[in-house]
Amino acid sequence: MNTPPHVFSVRDLWKVFGPKADRVPGDAELGALDAAELRARTGCTAAVRDVSFDVRKGEVFVVMGLSGSGKSTLVRCLTRLIEPTSGEVTMDGEDVLAMNAGRLRELRRHRASMVFQHFGLLPHRSVLDNVAYGLEIQGMGRAERRERAAGVIAKVGLDGLESRRPGQLSGGQQQRVGLARALAVDPEVLLFDEPFSALDPLIRRDMQEEVVRLHREEGRTMVFITHDLNEALKLGDRIALMRDGRIVQLGTPEEIVGSPADDYVRDFVRDVPREQVVTVRAAMRPADSAESVSGPALAPDATVSEAIEAVVRTGETARVVEGGRCLGVVDHACLLGVVAGVPAVKEAV
Numbered sequence: 459m460n461t462p463p464h465v466f467s468v469r470d471l472w473k474v475f476g477p478k479a480d481r482v483p484g485d486a487e488l489g490a491l492d493a494a495e496l497r498a499r500t501g502c503t504a505a506v507r508d509v510s511f512d513v514r515k516g517e518v519f520v521v522m523g524l525s526g527s528g529k530s531t532l533v534r535c536l537t538r539l540i541e542p543t544s545g546e547v548t549m550d551g552e553d554v555l556a557m558n559a560g561r562l563r564e565l566r567r568h569r570a571s572m573v574f575q576h577f578g579l580l581p582h583r584s585v586l587d588n589v590a591y592g593l594e595i596q597g598m599g600r601a602e603r604r605e606r607a608a609g610v611i612a613k614v615g616l617d618g619l620e621s622r623r624p625g626q627l628s629g630g631q632q633q634r635v636g637l638a639r640a641l642a643v644d645p646e647v648l649l650f651d652e653p654f655s656a657l658d659p660l661i662r663r664d665m666q667e668e669v670v671r672l673h674r675e676e677g678r679t680m681v682f683i684t685h686d687l688n689e690a691l692k693l694g695d696r697i698a699l700m701r702d703g704r705i706v707q708l709g710t711p712e713e714i715v716g717s718p719a720d721d722y723v724r725d726f727v728r729d730v731p732r733e734q735v736v737t738v739r740a741a742m743r744p745a746d747s748a749e750s751v752s753g754p755a756l757a758p759d760a761t762v763s764e765a766i767e768a769v770v771r772t773g774e775t776a777r778v779v780e781g782g783r784c785l786g787v788v789d790h791a792c793l794l795g796v797v798a799g800v801p802a803v804k805e806a807v
C-alpha cells in the first residue's frame with residue numbers, strides 16, 4: 459500500500475521559551491537536561507524538544523499528552539502562531555519557516571484553520587455572521603459568503619439557529635459554530651486544540667461523533683489535540699504521545715495500546731480495554747479449509763470487541779475477509795486471549 463503524501467512534515471523541531479532560547483537546541487548538554495534542571499540553569503522552558511513527524515493527507519493525527527507536555531505549542535508551531543526556535547516545518551512541501559507575512563496569512567486563512575477550546579466567537583454577531591467571518595476576512599462578498607455559511611451551518615446540524623447570538627446557545631452549539639467557522643473556509647487541514655474539553659460528557663460524545671462523521675464524509679486532514687486517551691483512541695488514525703516536549707511514541711491506537719514503547723506509555727494505556735482497540739488482523743489465526751468457507755465475515759480492521767459480538771451471535775468461528783479472500787479466522791480462544799492480554803496458542807494448520 460502506498461503511503462499518502464504528507465501535508466505537514468516536521469523535522470528536529472524545538473520551541474524554547476525564555477532568555478537566549480536559541481542556544482538550547484544546539485547544545486547537547488543543555489538539551490539533555492530535564493525541565494526543572496534546564497529552568498534552573500538557563501531560565502528557559504523547552505516546550506517542544508527535537509520533535510519530528512509527518513501528518514499524512516486525509517488522516518486524523520492526534521497529539522496527546524498530559525497538561526504542559528507541549529501539545530498546544532507544537533501545533534501552533536505548524537502555522538507559526540508560535541515561532542519555532544529551530545527545526546523545519548513544511549506544508550505540502552513548502553517551507554513554512556521561510557514564508558513571508560502575506561504567505562503566512564494566506565496559510566492561516568485558507569489552508570489550515572484552527573478550532574479552539576474557548577470558541578472565540580464574536581458575541582454581537584449572529585451565528586451566520588460568525589460562521590461567515592473567515593470568508594469576510596478573505597474578502598468574499600456578502601451574499602456569497604452568507605450562502606456558503608448557511609450550507610456549512612446545515613452540515614454541522616445548526617439549522618434554524620442562524621440568527622441567534624452565541625450567548626443564546628449551549629456550549630455544544632457554540633462549539634459547532636466554531637467548527638462551522640473553521641470549515642467554512644474549506645481548509646486543507648483542520649487543527650483542533652482540545653475543542654471539546656469544556657463540554658459535558660454527553661455533548662462531548664456528540665461532538666466526537668460529528669468529527670468522525672465529517673472526517674468520513676470529507677476525508678479532510680485533521681490534527682487534533684487532546685489530553686483524553688479515550689478521545690484520542692476514538693478519533694485518531696495515528697496518535698503522537700507527548701511527554702515533556704518529546705514524542706515518546708507515534709503509532710496507531712492499536713500499536714500504542716498493543717505495544718507501548720516504554721513504561722510511561724504502558725502506564726498511560728493501562729486501563730484501556732484492549733478488545734476495543736486491537737483488530738482481528740492482529741488476533742486471527744490461520745483457517746483450516748472448512749473454516750475458510752463459512753461463519754460470519756469481518757473486515758481485518760474490525761475490533762476484537764466487534765468480533766466477539768459476531769461470534770456470540772452466530773455461535774460460529776468468524777472469518778477475516780479482505781477482497782473476497784479469507785485471511786484467517788478468530789474463534790473463542792483468540793478473542794479471549796486478547797481480552798486477557800495473553801496471545802492465544804496458534805494452532806498448526
Ligand SMILES: Nc1ncnc2c1ncn2[C@@H]1O[C@H](COP(=O)(O)OP(=O)(O)OP(=O)(O)O)[C@@H](O)[C@H]1O
Nearest residue numbers: 475503505523524525526527528529530531532685
Ligand atoms: N509563552 C510561554 N512562555 C513560557 N513558557 C510557556 C509559554 N507557553 C507555554 N509555555 C510552557 O511550555 C510548556 C508546554 O505548554 P503547552 O501549552 O504547549 O502544553 P499543553 O500540552 O498544551 O498543556 P495543556 O494540556 O494544559 O493545554 C509548559 O511548561 C508551559 O508552561
Ligand SMILES: [Mg+2]
Nearest residue numbers: 529530531651
Ligand atoms: Mg494546550
